[in-house]
Amino acid sequence: MNLKRSSALLGVLAAAGALTLSACGSDNNTSSNGAAKIDVACGGKSSLKSSGSTAQKNAMDLFVAAYQTNCSGAKLDYTGSGSGAGVNEFIGNQTDFAGSDSPLDAKKGETDKAAARCGSPAWNLPMVFGPIAVAYNIDGITDLVLDPPTIAKIFSGEITMWNDTAIKALNTNKADKLPNEKIGVIYRSDESGTTDNFQKYLTAAGGYTKGAGKTFNGGVGEGVKGSDGMAAAVQGTKNTITYVEWSFAQAQKLSSVHVLTTATSNDPKPVELTAESAGKAVDAAKVAGEGNDMVLDNSSIYKPTAGGAYPIMLATYEIVCSKYSDADTAKAVKAFLTSAVGNGQSGLAAAGYVPLPDAFKTKLTTAINAIQ
Template sequence: MKIKRHGAVIGLIAAGALALTACGSDSNTPQSGGSSGAPAATGTAQVECGGKKSLVSEGSSAQKGAMELFIQQYGQKCSGQQLAYTPSGSGNGVKQFNGGIADIGGSDSALKDGAETDAAKTRCQGNPAWNLPLVFGPVAVSYKLDGATSVTLTPEVLAKIFSGAVKTWDDAAITAANGGKALPAKPIVVIYRGDESGTTDNFQQYLGAAAPSAWTKGAGKKFAGGVGQGAQGSPGVAEAIGAADGTIGYVEWSFAQDKKLNMAKIDSGAGAVELTAQSAAAAIKEAKVKGEGNNLVLDLKALYASKAAGAYPLVLATYEIVCSKGYDADTAKAVKAFLTVAATDAQSGLADAGYVPLPQEFQNKLLTAIKAIA
């Protein structure tokens, strides 16, 4: 079955409505990431189904394909239980959760201390919200450049491209990154997310960590490079990259796969690394938890700045934002059931959909947090 990622809303999927068979995107989808040396989570878990029949979730478009798998497995595991997911972007996910519209918010960035965490605490009846990193997805640096079959870029060159300092494909810095081979003499057209996006936030965090002297624009959900053309959502970015020669942009691996976009190799100092499930999983082990208790906020700086051979460091984590306490009993029960299924049974299909299955250590921490939701 081919996963479709371009609808505005993933509908209410009832139990048994869809049979989960071979979930893939394109014929060249990656093999399981479990062989990378970072063990992937496996197995099933005991799930206490019931509670609210129709959960509502909204947010990150980066996790849309993963949510499709989670919803399918949830419907099969818990008969009659449903969840509707709207992939409207991380900014909207936070707003809809904090506004009490969404039971679960999806965001590629954890809640920011201050206004966002304060609003979440109010929404959760005076209790803190937790950020649970449920989906790991590589971000592809995709491009369309007629006459070039392979492109390697360093973090410094990427920072200069996305800040406008490098303007043409035959720039000396790009030539050097490609072993002295000059690319076509064409203008570079940067494509970025025009809406508020956790993918943008993570991409800019990556540039700041991996190339601090070349990227001085900071991070945040709004693109700060000051160059290029904005596109709406991940589907819009993928479409724009594929539509014109000379383009380059950042987009989740699953969308790059769907559109069969070219993907640049990244050389962080130990040689060019192609984006694969194995190279992304090799980088994830560098991620550390900096949040307290069951608020599993990650410190991605070590991951993004990694120069480890064979590791593709441009990987984002998508958080499910939930109330630690403050749901009514029926909602809490259903939220816990959905998240448990997503963290266990549903992980097996993620690699074929352009994501990296949870490392075992993250699965264990997630299940502890999920059980603690009250």
């Protein structure tokens, strides 16, 4: 496997470092995603700056378009630098809010550092829900079934061949099609909340012993920077597998694993990743944080108790100050976030995300309104 020779990958990596989204004023009554204008308390700072998660990049396109429609002359520059960089830049007061695939980590001091930067507690607001696809490239197979322990063993190097007996046992109707080829694991080389969430899932559901965190700990495979890069690498390289946000897997037309959720007693059938199965997981998600700090209880997603719920789900947070030192910044941030949960939801499903359930919209709107 030689990823460096993949022209598709090289093209992606050349652009991955500078993902910038901007919203400029417009007199149109609909956004570029076709969403009608809604009433928003616009005003405040005319130009916002944010950075972080590449997983939410495509959703941010829609949010920015909605913000542009609602607030003439408003601007937001969002740089998809990765969750780790986004949190660091927010803590360093370089941005107005951060995008992250994981909430602030108190053990790493992020919670205290963010509070010091804000002069008030920082809140984690889960604004974007997107499934993490276990995407692969095997000739002739588009419906591969894997269970959590087998996925964990692949990403920790314990299972190395596509025709391993464990994989064949889960795919008896296509066992003879599984190639006698080495599994090429592709992992995220830069710090990423997607990696953190995926490893947490493997630990909770698959017995993965390598630990979680924003750095991949599996000790196998080849690292690639950014979600775009990972998806392009698998698309361009046979017999590879990766974990990547569904929107990027869709963009590269990759096949995704059907996950056998054995913990789901009501329906032990393999769950195909669809908008419906992802929506069931979001509906079951529970909030573990207190008040307006809406940190999620991931175990409610990773080990679903309802049939047909896809268990590998990523919640992308916007990390904001509960009280900004500058009232103009607070007003603009609130206007953007209000747009995001409002007409910004239009088109999310087509982009590979799960639109916010009504219950979450209500909770998020309460938190957004409370920002000072």
